[in-house]
Amino acid sequence: MDHAADAMRTDLMTITRHVLNEQSKFPEARGDLTILLNNIVLGCKFVCSSVSKAGLAKLIGLAGNTNVQGEEQKKLDILSNDVFINALISSGRTNVLVSEENEEPIIVEASKRGRYCVVFDPLDGSSNIDCGVSIGTIFGIYMLKEGSAGTLEDILQPGSTMVAAGYCMYGSSCTFVLSTGAGVNGFTLDPSLGEFILTHPDIKIPKKGKIYSVNEGNAMNWDKPTTLYVANSKFPKDGTSPKSLRYIGSMVADVHRTLLYGGIFMYPADKKSPNGKLRVLYEVFPMSFLMEQAGGQAFTGKGRALDIVPKKIHDRSPIFLGSYDDIEEIKNLYANETS
Ligand code: AHM
Ligand code: MG
Numbered sequence: 001m002d003h004a005a006d007a008m009r010t011d012l013m014t015i016t017r018h019v020l021n022e023q024s025k026f027p028e029a030r031g032d033l034t035i036l037l038n039n040i041v042l043g044c045k046f047v048c049s050s051v052s053k054a055g056l057a058k059l060i061g062l063a064g065n066t067n068v069q070g071e072e073q074k075k076l077d078i079l080s081n082d083v084f085i086n087a088l089i090s091s092g093r094t095n096v097l098v099s100e101e102n103e104e105p106i107i108v109e110a111s112k113r114g115r116y117c118v119v120f121d122p123l124d125g126s127s128n129i130d131c132g133v134s135i136g137t138i139f140g141i142y143m144l145k146e147g148s149a150g151t152l153e154d155i156l157q158p159g160s161t162m163v164a165a166g167y168c169m170y171g172s173s174c175t176f177v178l179s180t181g182a183g184v185n186g187f188t189l190d191p192s193l194g195e196f197i198l199t200h201p202d203i204k205i206p207k208k209g210k211i212y213s214v215n216e217g218n219a220m221n222w223d224k225p226t227t228l229y230v231a232n233s234k235f236p237k238d239g240t241s242p243k244s245l246r247y248i249g250s251m252v253a254d255v256h257r258t259l260l261y262g263g264i265f266m267y268p269a270d271k272k273s274p275n276g277k278l279r280v281l282y283e284v285f286p287m288s289f290l291m292e293q294a295g296g297q298a299f300t301g302k303g304r305a306l307d308i309v310p311k312k313i314h315d316r317s318p319i320f321l322g323s324y325d326d327i328e329e330i331k332n333l334y335a336n337e338t339s
Helices: 003-011 015-024 032-059 076-090 126-131 216-221 224-234 251-261 280-293 324-338
Strands: 094-099 116-124 135-143 164-170 174-179 185-190 195-200 211-213 264-267 297-299 319-322
Touching (some): 015 032, 015 185, 015 195, 032 164, 076 116, 076 126, 094 280, 116 126, 126 135, 135 251, 135 280, 164 280, 174 251, 211 224, 224 264, 224 324, 251 264, 251 280, 280 297
Antiparallel strands (some): 135 164, 185 195, 264 319, 297 319
16 A cells, blocks of 8 residues: 555544544533443454454463463453453443343442443354354443432333444454444444444445344244244245345344345244343344334334333343334234234
8 A cells, every 4th residue: 555545544434533423413412422432442352352363372272271471361251241341340431231241230339430331242142252153242321310320220221212332243354333323333443553444334224135034943932923934034925036044143243244234133932932032131122223223123022122121131032123124024923913
């Protein structure tokens, strides 16, 4: 690259610039959300670097041993959890934190407290780590209720009250997808700059897709609407072509593809797991928030996913999310079932 082109790169829309631009639309904003998001981005860069080195560490025999600094090599999911808890607390802007890895919520000590609550899955899809398949971090952000000093009540809220949500996918590239409630934007990490660059502005999911994504190994335990939906996808009765099946088994990767290419991702209820598998606060809500912001829908089999009021921090829910028309179809199947 020549010098002129190099200089041009300073014009790029980095995630920091983007978040500051969003903030400037609200003159009363104090910049707290911007600082919090910067800390989340830092955590993602750290995890991205650890994920890409994990295979190497294992190959050269470091995993489970001590590294050069004499620290024990931690399993990636535990390391990622520590990274995000540290980043969130040290932002000075958080209050209550819920992580998939922690049984109990974390109440931030008084001297470091701020106005935001963060729910997160530090490394989702961790069963895929050892074979190098894409994995990711998912997060959602709530603001403390007016007058609240920070309690579980601030977190046990419908997803529609989130102020921001996103994920970072550690794949062939590192991709950060964010919504602060005004559309969805995607950023790709430029490793040479260490910056996330806006590569997917204003993502809109196609209105109808050609892909369905589900763990079909659970089919014998599905309910009727799910069974019918998948049968229609494979043997359409209206003369359209059958849909393609794509299932990675990493929610971040499956949802990312759904967002960009359209279609439906589902983790339905089944006889063995009447509430499905995925967790409401830090899997279902953030992804549903992004889907709606991108023009899609997210449905539980009973209603809008973002209207769930969680009773416990690790509650689960069935989820169908994706293109607007595809979710309409599954909604109709459930409506016919109950009518
Ligand atoms: P995890 O939080 O234990 O990693 O589980 C969540 C993952 C999701 O990423 C993915 O959508 C789902 O589990 C896959 O489940 P299954 O293997 O049952 O298809
Ligand atoms: Mg998970």
